Amino acid sequence: MTEIFSYTAYRQLSQMFLAVIFFHVSEYFLAAVIHGKSSVTLKSLLISKHYLFAMIFSLLEYLIEIALFPDLKEHWVISDFGLVLVVIGEIIRKIAIITAGQSFTHIIRVRPDEHHQLVTYGIYKFIRHPGYCGFFIWAVGTQIMLCNPLSTIGFAVVVWKFFSTRIPYEEYFLRQFFGMQYVEYAQQVVSGVPFIN
Numbered sequence: 320m321t322e323i324f325s326y327t328a329y330r331q332l333s334q335m336f337l338a339v340i341f342f343h344v345s346e347y348f349l350a351a352v353i354h355g356k357s358s359v360t361l362k363s364l365l366i367s368k369h370y371l372f373a374m375i376f377s378l379l380e381y382l383i384e385i386a387l388f389p390d391l392k393e394h395w396v397i398s399d400f401g402l403v404l405v406v407i408g409e410i411i412r413k414i415a416i417i418t419a420g421q422s423f424t425h426i427i428r429v430r431p432d433e434h435h436q437l438v439t440y441g442i443y444k445f446i447r448h449p450g451y452c453g454f455f456i457w458a459v460g461t462q463i464m465l466c467n468p469l470s471t472i473g474f475a476v477v478v479w480k481f482f483s484t485r486i487p488y489e490e491y492f493l494r495q496f497f498g499m500q501y502v503e504y505a506q507q508v509v510s511g512v513p514f515i516n
Contacts, residue, residue, distance in 0.1 A: 322389040323382060331398060331465050332381070338405050338461055339374070345409075349416050350425065373477065377462055377470040384467070392466045404460025412453025414442050423450065427489045428496075437497045439504055447504070448489075451482050452511030482512045 322328060343366065351359045385392050392398075416423045418441035421434035428435060442449045458478050462471040493501045510516060 322385045327392050328385050380467050380470050381465050398464050401460045401464030404456050408453045408457030412450050415449035431496050446511035447508045448511045486515050
């Protein structure tokens, strides 16, 4: 049981908590800067019941595994690879938000807006949904960083499933707003989430 207070647990859990805090605070901060503080709500922190459940499950998995199978958490190459993925995912997502500016929102637009434009430059030249791509990499990376085998698979499946319905829904409206311009763009640029066209 002393493994819970080991250097491994301290390092991995500290990295996880810092990653989660930085992700959500920076999302809120960018939303406030881009859209104005009066337009930002707690929804801009992107914390839902499902998200909280997943994070609690991953923490429980970590604590059980470090107590029962402490060697499982000692794979530093794997843990460090997860940390690299967390940083890469964070960078991709934040570049996406900054590049899109007022065209980026946390809630899918279902009506045209005067500030909404089709962004096809910067990172959007290479990835159609870099914000989703970054989040996918970040979320899976957090679990690899913790050496959580169950949550790594679980996060990958659940986040992919979420985006497999969200991306087509969002793209329906993007085709409505931007017509053939969006259709041609979507044919030329990958979505950024594996196996989702």
